[in-house]
Amino acid sequence: MNNIELLKSSMINIVENKYSFKNNGLFQTDIPNLDFYFSSEPTEFNAIIYEPSLCIILQGSKAVGFGEELYSYDYSKYLLSSTHVPAKVKILEASEEVPYASLRIKFELEDIYDVIKNIDTNKLAMNVKSEKGLFFDDLTEKLYEPVSRLIKLIDKTKEEMDYLAPLIIKEILFILINDKSGYFLNKFAMEGTVSNKIVHAITEIKENFNEKLNVKELARLIDMSESSLYQNFKTITSMSPIQFQKKIRLEEAKLMLLNQNVEASEVAFAVGYESPSQFSREYSRMFGMSPKAHAIYLREEVS
Known part of the structure; x- marks a missing residue:
């Protein structure tokens, strides 16, 4: 058993003892x-929005649909997400005996910038184009080691956790920035880059x-033409601003x-729809059932 497998085994034991893999969710x-x-079982594709984060699977496997592309x-x-990125995810391998288990470490772009400003970014491969907001790469022992130490903190005191x-997390970002993902993170964190402007549009x-x-006003706000906003927004998120x-x-x-x-009509107005019927149609198209039926289903899932 190599060092990565030893670290992964240790991480799984800590997490399972703390939370029990039998508790889904x-x-x-x-x-x-x-x-x-x-x-504890495979799933169908579910629509999600990734936040800026590092995602690691401890057991099992997953498929991620981004636009017309499918990754496993x-x-x-x-998986590294640079901003809020819509995707579809499907758990491929999971069972009662070997449940699917994954972790997510969230961060802010300010955290990335805080690390980047203290290193030599000239060594990062850069180009002016934007690119999709998801990045995949091989896990290394160098990255696994601080992730393992972070997980071990869940058994420590609050004072140790907080400090x-x-x-x-800053160490993890330092390793990522100095690896293949460095150029990817740099483009999204550095003010003035096309990717960073799109991040501001997404936040808005x-x-x-x-x-x-x-x-038109959004393009003016981030200092881009409408056509450039549309093109780069779609590259990063796989959607147009309106679709997003x-x-x-x-x-x-x-x-x-x-x-x-709350009633579905009340929800429709609260999230910005002028027509409850349009809201119901689009909700059903996205989630496969009406708002009312989906609400019942979701509550049963968490009960």
Whole structure:
């Protein structure tokens, strides 16, 4: 057994003892930037939005659909998301005996910039083009080691977590930036790059998702032409700005239906739709069932 396998085995034991893989779903740890996801069976494709994060599979495998492309990865690779990126995910390998288990380490672009400003970025391969907001690469022992130390903190005191977790996450970002993913992270974090401008556009849409989107005004805000905004936005997210806003609205609607006892029409207006019937049609198209039926299904899933 090599060092990576030893580290992975140790990580699995810590996580399983703390949370038990038999409990399916998302589990937030006491470290705000770290959470886990478990499943004892394969799933169909589900629509999600990746946040800026590093995602690692401990057991099992997953398929990720981005635009027209489909990727698969397991414990030998990692996924890096630079911004809020819509995707479809499907757990491929999972069982009662060997459940699917993965971790996510979230970060802010400011965290990346804080690391980048202290290294020589001339060695990072850069080009002026934007590219998709997801990046896959092989996991190395050098990256696994600090990730393992971060996981071990879940058994430590709050004082140790609060002090050491940010330092370890900064170390993880340092390793990523000095590896193949460095150019990828640099383009999204550095002010003035095309990719960074699109990140600002994404943030603007997310923060004002329930307001009517004026693409011309959005392009002016980030200092780009409308055509350039559209082209680069689609490259990074696989969607147009309007499609992305619709995705955000429907995801927010799903959370409201799950967590609040409200009518579908009320949710429709709250997320920015002028017509409840249009909301219901688009919701059903995205999630495969009506808002009311989906709300019942979601509550049964978490009960």
